[in-house]
Amino acid sequence: MKPNGTVLVTGGAGYVGSHTVVELLNSNYSVIAIDNLVNCYAHKKEKPESLKRVEQLTGQTIVFYDVDIRNRQALDKIFKSHKIDSVIHFAALKAVGESVKTPLTYYQNNIAGSSTLFEVMQANGVKNVVFSSSATVYGTPQFLPMTEDHPTGQNCTNPYGKTKYFVEEILKDVCIADPDWKVISLRYFNPVGAHESGHIGEDPSGVPNNLMPYISQVAIGRREKLYVFGDDYPTKDGTGVRDYIHITDLAIGHLKALQKMSEPDFKGWKTYNLGTGQGYSVLELIEAFSKASGKKINYAIVHRREGDVATSYADPSLARKELHWQATKGIDEMCRDTWKWQKQNPNGFKKE
Amino acid sequence: MKPNGTVLVTGGAGYVGSHTVVELLNSNYSVIAIDNLVNCYAHKKEKPESLKRVEQLTGQTIVFYDVDIRNRQALDKIFKSHKIDSVIHFAALKAVGESVKTPLTYYQNNIAGSSTLFEVMQANGVKNVVFSSSATVYGTPQFLPMTEDHPTGQNCTNPYGKTKYFVEEILKDVCIADPDWKVISLRYFNPVGAHESGHIGEDPSGVPNNLMPYISQVAIGRREKLYVFGDDYPTKDGTGVRDYIHITDLAIGHLKALQKMSEPDFKGWKTYNLGTGQGYSVLELIEAFSKASGKKINYAIVHRREGDVATSYADPSLARKELHWQATKGIDEMCRDTWKWQKQNPNGFKKE
Numbered sequence: 001m002k003p004n005g006t007v008l009v010t011g012g013a014g015y016v017g018s019h020t021v022v023e024l025l026n027s028n029y030s031v032i033a034i035d036n037l038v039n040c041y042a043h044k045k046e047k048p049e050s051l052k053r054v055e056q057l058t059g060q061t062i063v064f065y066d067v068d069i070r071n072r073q074a075l076d077k078i079f080k081s082h083k084i085d086s087v088i089h090f091a092a093l094k095a096v097g098e099s100v101k102t103p104l105t106y107y108q109n110n111i112a113g114s115s116t117l118f119e120v121m122q123a124n125g126v127k128n129v130v131f132s133s134s135a136t137v138y139g140t141p142q143f144l145p146m147t148e149d150h151p152t153g154q155n156c157t158n159p160y161g162k163t164k165y166f167v168e169e170i171l172k173d174v175c176i177a178d179p180d181w182k183v184i185s186l187r188y189f190n191p192v193g194a195h196e197s198g199h200i201g202e203d204p205s206g207v208p209n210n211l212m213p214y215i216s217q218v219a220i221g222r223r224e225k226l227y228v229f230g231d232d233y234p235t236k237d238g239t240g241v242r243d244y245i246h247i248t249d250l251a252i253g254h255l256k257a258l259q260k261m262s263e264p265d266f267k268g269w270k271t272y273n274l275g276t277g278q279g280y281s282v283l284e285l286i287e288a289f290s291k292a293s294g295k296k297i298n299y300a301i302v303h304r305r306e307g308d309v310a311t312s313y314a315d316p317s318l319a320r321k322e323l324h325w326q327a328t329k330g331i332d333e334m335c336r337d338t339w340k341w342q343k344q345n346p347n348g349f350k351k352e
Numbered sequence: 353m354k355p356n357g358t359v360l361v362t363g364g365a366g367y368v369g370s371h372t373v374v375e376l377l378n379s380n381y382s383v384i385a386i387d388n389l390v391n392c393y394a395h396k397k398e399k400p401e402s403l404k405r406v407e408q409l410t411g412q413t414i415v416f417y418d419v420d421i422r423n424r425q426a427l428d429k430i431f432k433s434h435k436i437d438s439v440i441h442f443a444a445l446k447a448v449g450e451s452v453k454t455p456l457t458y459y460q461n462n463i464a465g466s467s468t469l470f471e472v473m474q475a476n477g478v479k480n481v482v483f484s485s486s487a488t489v490y491g492t493p494q495f496l497p498m499t500e501d502h503p504t505g506q507n508c509t510n511p512y513g514k515t516k517y518f519v520e521e522i523l524k525d526v527c528i529a530d531p532d533w534k535v536i537s538l539r540y541f542n543p544v545g546a547h548e549s550g551h552i553g554e555d556p557s558g559v560p561n562n563l564m565p566y567i568s569q570v571a572i573g574r575r576e577k578l579y580v581f582g583d584d585y586p587t588k589d590g591t592g593v594r595d596y597i598h599i600t601d602l603a604i605g606h607l608k609a610l611q612k613m614s615e616p617d618f619k620g621w622k623t624y625n626l627g628t629g630q631g632y633s634v635l636e637l638i639e640a641f642s643k644a645s646g647k648k649i650n651y652a653i654v655h656r657r658e659g660d661v662a663t664s665y666a667d668p669s670l671a672r673k674e675l676h677w678q679a680t681k682g683i684d685e686m687c688r689d690t691w692k693w694q695k696q697n698p699n700g701f702k703k704e
Binding site: 101103104107119122153154162170173176177 | 455470514
């Protein structure tokens, strides 16, 4: 048991989860990771490859359970077998387009699952949680940059976004019901990049849903070209503008949240944006990736995609002020580290 | 099997459920009722008393299962054992104050439960559902009377209301994902009264959460006095104004919804208010009940209750136009039938 206590990380084998586990281990937290492995590669019944790599990177051991958060009995057994101080809750399905096609699967996994997790936490007296939320809770931006008091839940155009919003509402109600709870909901803008070692990174199964892994797979030759959805938005070059944030910066935000929650006067529900505050267009990201990789990125402009907004970026000043956190890595490092990961692992975690 | 097909009624032993089952049976529907019996009285392992009374009233038989909607296997077995045409989904926890104290229980029962039900329906090809929603989804009224296009989900002050709102959102997404679904969400204003026979009625366990059963229990002598929460609202007499609707009118609204869904061109998601369009104050309801019962109702004015609004009433014209439904029973009949039920059953369904 390490000096900063034990953190249970749900979805610990995933992209944000695994990078956060690295930072936790490097900062003297013990980690118990759980994951149902639906979105990550594990060889047979072994520990998922991402977490094996984390163990190699850090020289430390992670307790891992192949468990679904909807499995109340299994969760309860884990809470009874370990002294858990806090939970970082990443486990969720996260593909926007898929969520439109199979909404019930999303509501079951993300809402029923989260609510089961919180019930088991409550029953076991563990009442500290950092929740992996998303800027998608803001829906279509009503003003920019978006601050934490931007309205949420209005014009959420897809079930994925609604699940993040609903879980935030559930957590708010949990804090009202029981003032012992401490909850920080971190609203991510667009996480990209990889650990600077290139040993772990984003490993989407099938066609990537997000821009950066798509660009990267075009650069490595796994995909022929990138489709850019619309170049007639009211932005600098007509393509959509987003607030990209390096995954390591994002991971460190979770540690800062844990530290914040450990302050004696912290209580109840609180939310922070995690973004850089800086917007880049699709074409700018392509250009930066070209530079970092030395590869030409083939792309084609196609029609706008329903539900996309022109511009989205964070006001990250609250996190700077209260969490003493801010992003330190810029777009060049985001591209450099993505490319390093992609080159070292052209097919992601799966070896063949 | 009856000419209008078979309806599965979840929460069929409850207040709205049991009254709706009466109307279904009287209109040539076969009924399968399920209920987890947490909010209704059943003697040992027998059929719940409310449904026994419905069978006596109608001279017909109800297939009943003691099943919780969160139990996927049991639900699936029911769908595989019967040819079910439609579902009327009442099953939910419904006490506003309790929901503030135990939000996770509400989210589990109402959201996880509903989503499990819809998944089992989808898997079994049953895609018609009437959902028991509530005017509480409108939150604090932004205008009166409230039409169906009043914003929802904003300023829902309690988890109960949020669960109704969330389930509506889930159903909207289900309809987007699969155009074969037909969904009508009925937004109830304030259901009161009892079947005119006095054989079935509202039977709250413990202290009633709603005004009418409280008044009625004061009239019969089970409670000493009624507490009226605030007489300084901007209403005709300072007490809160609500749109009360007779339970039999409400029940018939569900049949009208089933009929609407069976029209060949009906598809997707649709919502209707069920109310009279007429608001009565607390003092007016007390007065009407006094008249109907011949009893003096002791009451005391106390402070406002957090989360209560001054005035709420429906614009029920959409249901009149499209469902060919309108409330036919006024406040005197609401009080008369409540009192008949209360007199015949001073302790509700429980005999001793």
